[in-house]
Amino acid sequence: MLESFLDRLSQVGNLDDLDSAILTLSDELNVEHVVYHSVSSSGEQYAVTTYHPTWVNHYLGNDYARIDPVVLACLRRFHPVDWKRLDWSGKATRNFMHEAIDAGVGSQGYSIPIRGPSGQFALFTVSSRDNDDQWTTYTQDYTRSLILASHFVNQKALEIERGTDQAEIVSLSPRETDALTLLALGMNRAQAADSLSISEHTLRVYIESARFKLAAMNTTHAVARAMNQGLLRV
């Protein structure tokens, strides 16, 4: 899931390319809409969305961020939020919700707050027209992928903001390199953990840390990425 998107994302070098990559995510993630909205530490905003421009202008014109339960629930937080758990009961909030649904946003949604370095904040949202049962199944299957993808998009946006000449070179610790090397040689996790004299949980956490640094979706993808970047000794 999403490997091709992440490979495309790794090639992105400017905001125009990032916009186009993000806009493909609604198909990749099998949702109605996606929104990525970032506020830098100096207050600069950057947003990409598949929402209809009429709705975006209406939202901004009415300053709906003041009452939007999603924004209010995610600011200064770090746990992902299913729109189901938010309070949509006030009159103004209900009106806002009906307008959003009429504008094609969908009635279901999931939002992931992201805390970047020195006060940078981003919010990644997917929305859908699924019914409750479909949505429950969807979020069970997709949430981890959504969380990872949203953080990788944010890392890329920060990298572009810093300037391409300062693109961060991935550096793995020797233990992370060891773990990926043994997997690349065809060992399973138990064998790799055994030969490094660490527990399998420890190995899994080292692989997961490496996966995040390599912006990879899963273990196989992380091994492939590390190989391509010449980080493994195989």
Add this chain to the structure above:
Amino acid sequence: MLRYLYADQIARHPRLNDTMFRDRAAQFSARLGWEVSVDDNGNERDGYDDLNPLYILWERPDGTHGGSLRLLPTTGDTMLNDHFSHLTDGVKIQSPLIWECTRFCLAPGAGAHVSAALMLGVLEAGLNAHLTYIAGVFDARMIRVYRRVGWGPTVLGTDGTGRDAISAGLWPCEESYRARLLSKAGISSEVSNLWYDRSFGSPIERTAAVA
């Protein structure tokens, strides 16, 4: 009862807030002798408390603190990565699917069920956030407390000896640990869900809400 409160929400619970930071001073400064800073009001606070962490707290019927711990995402600053990477073989543990748990604290006289309830809270938060692991830094002598509540950590490394010993460890966020923690804490599944929903909102069917 269990409460899940971000730092900017806890001010609305002044009694809980004050007693937590005071109990932390008693545990980490007075009892364990860790080099932590205690302010003029007797509160133990550090820089990570300024990052708007999520606290899980056991609140007693009189509104005071019975025990607590602190969670932060490992994609930002963490104690583990800033100060204890010698306990993790030099690996910086960073993933949006791993949070860090620190400052596990019990009020004087708090029973074993409070430890179990706090760890239940960690598991509930972890499962709801779809985490894979919780990583933690803790007083090494807590390992047996964690094991006794049925959710022991995989120890990554330990530094120091006796009461100065500090360990780093991992807890897998898996549903299979929930029943044991509920039973050790003496809490039913329904009540645990209710406490979680009180802090994070109850799930309401959207199809019905919209119609």
